[in-house]
Amino acid sequence: MADRLSGYRILILETREEAQFSRLLAEQGADVLRCPMFAIHDAPDPAPVEAWIGRLIEAPFDDLMLMTGEGLRRLMKVVRRLGVEPQFVAALGKARKFARGPKPGRALREIGLEPQMTTAKPTSEGIVEMLSRVDLRDHRLGLQLYPDRDHSVLIGAIKAQGADVDCVLPYVYDAQEADANIVTAIDEMAASRVDAIALTSSGQVRRLMEVAQAHRCEARLRAGLAQTPIASVGPVVSDELRSFGLRTDISPANDAYFMKPLISAISAALAGKAPRMAAGAR
Numbered sequence: 644m645a646d647r648l649s650g651y652r653i654l655i656l657e658t659r660e661e662a663q664f665s666r667l668l669a670e671q672g673a674d675v676l677r678c679p680m681f682a683i684h685d686a687p688d689p690a691p692v693e694a695w696i697g698r699l700i701e702a703p704f705d706d707l708m709l710m711t712g713e714g715l716r717r718l719m720k721v722v723r724r725l726g727v728e729p730q731f732v733a734a735l736g737k738a739r740k741f742a743r744g745p746k747p748g749r750a751l752r753e754i755g756l757e758p759q760m761t762t763a764k765p766t767s768e769g770i771v772e773m774l775s776r777v778d779l780r781d782h783r784l785g786l787q788l789y790p791d792r793d794h795s796v797l798i799g800a801i802k803a804q805g806a807d808v809d810c811v812l813p814y815v816y817d818a819q820e821a822d823a824n825i826v827t828a829i830d831e832m833a834a835s836r837v838d839a840i841a842l843t844s845s846g847q848v849r850r851l852m853e854v855a856q857a858h859r860c861e862a863r864l865r866a867g868l869a870q871t872p873i874a875s876v877g878p879v880v881s882d883e884l885r886s887f888g889l890r891t892d893i894s895p896a897n898d899a900y901f902m903k904p905l906i907s908a909i910s911a912a913l914a915g916k917a918p919r920m921a922a923g924a925r
Contacts, residue, residue, distance in 0.1 A: 646671065646672035647671045647672065647910040647914070648668065648671040648672050648673035648906075648909070648910055648913065649671075649672030649673075650672070650674070650918035651672075651673050651674065651838040651839070651913055651918045652673070652674040652675075652676055652836065652837055652838050652918065652919065653668055653673045653674070653675055653676065653837070653838060653839050653840075653841055653909065654676045654678060654828055654831070654832065654837045654839070654840040654841065654871075655668070655675060655676070655677060655678065655840075655841050655843075656678055656679070656680050656828075656840070656841075656842060656843075656847040656850075656851065657679065657841075657843050657844075657847075658679040658680050658681050658683060658713075658816075660712065660713075660746060660843070660902070661677060661679050663902070664841075664843065664902050665677055667902055667903060667906055668841075668906060671906060671910060676828065676831060676837060678821075678824050678825055678827070678828040679821055679824070680818075680821060680825070680846065680847050680850040680851070681791075681816035681817060681818055681820075681821050681850075682816070682817040682818075682820040682821050683713065683814055683815075683816060683817075684814060684815055684816075684817060685717060685720070685721075685813070685814055685815075686717075686812060686813055686814060686815060687815065689721060691811070691812075692718070692721050692811055692812075692813050693721060693725065695785070695809065695810075695811040696718065696721060696722060696725065696727070696731060696811075698809065699731065699734050699735070699785060700727060700730045700731055700734050702783070703734040703735075703737040703738055704734075704738045704782075704783045704784060704785040704809065705738060705739065705782035705783050705784065706738055706739045706740075706741065706779065706782050706783070706784040706785070706806070707735065707738040707739070707740045707741065707784070707785045707786075707787075708741045708743070708770065708774075708784060708785070708786045708787065708801075709740065709741065709742050709743065709747035709750070709751070709758070709787050710743045710747065710770075710786075710787050710788060710789050711743070711746060711747060711787070711789045712746035712747050712748075712749055712750035713746075713750075713789070713814060714747070714750075714787040714788070714789060714811075714813050714814065715747060715750040715751065715754075715787065716750055716753075717813035717814045718731075718787070718811070718813050719731075719754065721813065732754050732755070732756070735751075735754075735756055736756060738785065739759050739760075739777075740756065740757070740758045740759050740760075741758060741759065741760050741761075741762075741770070741773065741774065742758035742760070742761045742762070743761075743762050743765050743766075743769065743770055744761065744762055744764075744765025744769075745761065745765075745901055746765075748761055760773055760777070761773075764879060765844075765879070766879060767792075767794070767796065767797045770797060771797065771800045771801075774800075774801060774804065775804070779801065779804040779805055779806040780804065780805035780806070781805055781806075781807075782805070782806045782807070783806070783807050783809060784801060784806040784807065784808050784809065785809050785810075785811070786798065786801070786808050786809065786810045786811070787810075787811055787812075787813065788810055788811065788812045789812070789814075790812065790814065790815050790816045791816050791818075794810075798810065818850075822854055822857075822858070825850075825851065825854045825855075826854065826858050826860060829851075829854075829855060829860055829863055829864045829867055830863070830867075831867075832864070832867025832868065832870075832871045833863045833864075833866055833867035834867075835870060835919055836919060837867075837871050837919070838871075838872070838913060838916075838918055838919050839871065839872040839873075839874050839892075839893065839909050839912070839913060840868070840871050840872070840873055840874065841874045841876075841905060841906075841909060842873065842874065842875050842876065842880050842884070843876045843880070843902065843905070844876075844879075844880060845879050845880050845882070845883035847880075848880065848883040848884055848887065848889070849883065851864065852864070852887055865889075868889060872892040872893055872909075872912060872913070873889065873890060873891055873892050873893070874891075874892065874893035874894065874905060874908065874909050874912070875891040875893070875894045875905075876894070876895065876901070876902070876905045877894065877895070881894060892912065893905075893908050893909055893912045894908060895907070895908045896908070
């Protein structure tokens with residue numbers, strides 16, 4: 644059913660999957676207010692990334708752990724610049740592939756591959772639990788990391804299973820570049836110009852609060868959230884909201900912790916309510 648969100652203004656904080664989330668909402672007629680939590684850039688020094696790609700092609704890993712879809716897409720960007728896409732994809736095909744949640748799986752399917760296993764929860768703890776059920780002894784495991792998180796516990800847990808871990812970090816975040824947009828989004832909620840805020844990762848909750856505190860507008864943020872329906876993609880995000888004394892108003896049913904079920908839940912929750920823009924909030 645198209646246009647279920649026609650007239651509604653939905654704030655999204657998604658960074659890595661911003662274009663896809665925005666497109667899915669727009670297909671339902673929503674006016675999407677985009678506010679990525681970070682600007683994403685390629686790794687400033689490409690040499691370590693290129694070297695990792697070279698090692699994978701020369702001697703394919705036994706296992707590959709992909710933590711983000713953005714990570715694989717950034718790797719493919721380098722691979723194509725180097726002109727080694729067929730060799731890289733062939734090497735990936737030989738590895739047993741693990742995905743942290745559904746997003747890396749989507750990125751794999753873009754190049755004709757599938758993950759063999761996907762975490763039940765898209766967290767480092769979920770990765771440790773999943774990998775504890777497989778044999779990694781004497782395996783070479785490629786690990787794609789993402790920025791602004793200490794991965795030492797995860798790496799240590801994988802090594803404890805006997806694996807030789809080879810890490811790559813293909814992109815970095817620029818937080819300051821996004822701060823102004825986040826403050827603007829806070830102002831829009833406080834001024835009742837947002838019909839719902841959609842959260843797809845626990846990091847978005849933390850970042851939103853950190854920016855509000857740094858710019859001395861936490862009270863304004865909390866006032867805005869108090870009058871704006873908060874949509875959470877799943878229990879990990881809802882737990883993070885709760886840790887800050889915030890609630891979850893909307894969430895997908897039946898353990899369907901993905902963007903499309905979240906959009907369906909938002910549509911159902913807003914059905915019958917007058918959009919704030921139509922009500923003259925602007």
